[in-house]
Every structure is written in C-alpha cells, then in structure tokens.
C-alpha cells in the first residue's frame with residue numbers, strides 16, 4: 001500500500017504559530033506526502049455567497065480535503081474554544097456541493113499557552129466536526145501546554161512525552177487513511 005497523503009490545517013493564521021510548528025513536527029514524523037491547506041478565508045456571508053458565489057479558495061480547500069487520505073488539524077485554543085477562523089472555514093467548506101469530510105480520517109492536535117494545552121479547543125472542534133461525519137481519531141491526546149516554552153527556534157520539539165503522543169497519533173491517522 002502506498003504512503004497516505006496527509007493534509008494539514010492550522011487553526012492559527014499567525015506567521016510564527018506554535019500550532020503550525022506542531023503540524024510540521026507531525027508531518028516530519030509522517031515522512032510521506034504532506035501539504036498544508038489554508039483557512040485564510042473571508043468571513044462567511046450569505047450575501048457574498050449569493051452575489052459572488054463560493055470563493056475559489058473555499059473550493060480549493062474542499063478539494064484538498066477530498067483528495068487527502070487523512071487530515072491533521074492543529075489548533076490553538078481561543079477563550080476555551082476553537083478559533084473563529086477555523087469554524088469559519090468549516091462553515092464555508094460545508095457550502096459547495098458534496099461533503100469532503102465524510103468518513104475522512106482526521107486527527108486533532110493543539111498547542112496552547114495554558115496548562116491544558118488546548119483540551120477545550122479540541123473538544124469543541126470535535127463537536128463542530130460532528131455534522132460532517134469524519135472519522136476522528138480518539139487518542140492519544142496531543143495537548144502541548146505552555147507552548148512558547150516547548151518549541152526551539154527552528155520549530156523542533158524535544159519533549160519525549162509529546163513526541164510519543166504525536167508519533168502514536170500520526171500512526172493511527174495513517175492506519176485509518
């Protein structure tokens with residue numbers, strides 16, 4: 001069987017995002033085909049959709065999700081929930097015909113400033129994904145707490161506990177893909 005192709009989505013738009021670093025650590029562990037999709041989309045607006053149609057970048061994201069064997073979402077926690085930009089992307093992707101998430105293996109990871117490492121963000125993201133019926137990997141949980149202290153300048157992560165959880169999660173995602 002060929003190596004699964006994974007798509008990464010980062011819930012943060014920030015250039016130096018720890019979640020993007022986490023995503024690249026996971027992609028490195030995967031070692032196979034990997035690309036990053038973008039959630040940098042306009043705010044969902046029914047008038048925009050009606051007058052101009054679904055934006056091209058939404059179609060692109062939906063096609064990337066559909067084409068991937070598995071999707072990895074790395075997201076921060078904003079006020080104990082998933083970031084609005086990520087929810088906005090889920091809402092946009094639900095608008096074109098077809099559901100690219102259906103039965104798609106999906107793994108969630110988070111890096112956050114708090115001690116819980118984004119646990120509540122992941123939980124709310126799980127709920128937000130329910131309508132689309134993906135296959136969300138249940139564990140182990142990858143919750144990188146106190147994120148600014150964990151990543152080296154080059155984006156690497158040395159904490160063995162986190163690396164073990166990331167490695168297990170990537171293996172489960174690949175097995176499901």
Ligand SMILES: Cc1cc2nc3c(=O)[nH]c(=O)nc-3n(C[C@H](O)[C@H](O)[C@H](O)COP(=O)(O)O)c2cc1C
Pocket residue numbers: 012013014016017018019020075076077078079080081111112113114115116117118147148
């Ligand atoms: C609006 C906002 C709300 C936040 N709320 C939380 C929170 O509820 N829990 C938490 O652990 N960190 C919270 N943080 C801190 C983020 O976890 C931290 O900035 C993280 O590095 C953001 O992810 P990024 O590095 O991928 O951009 C919040 C940050 C912002 C900007």
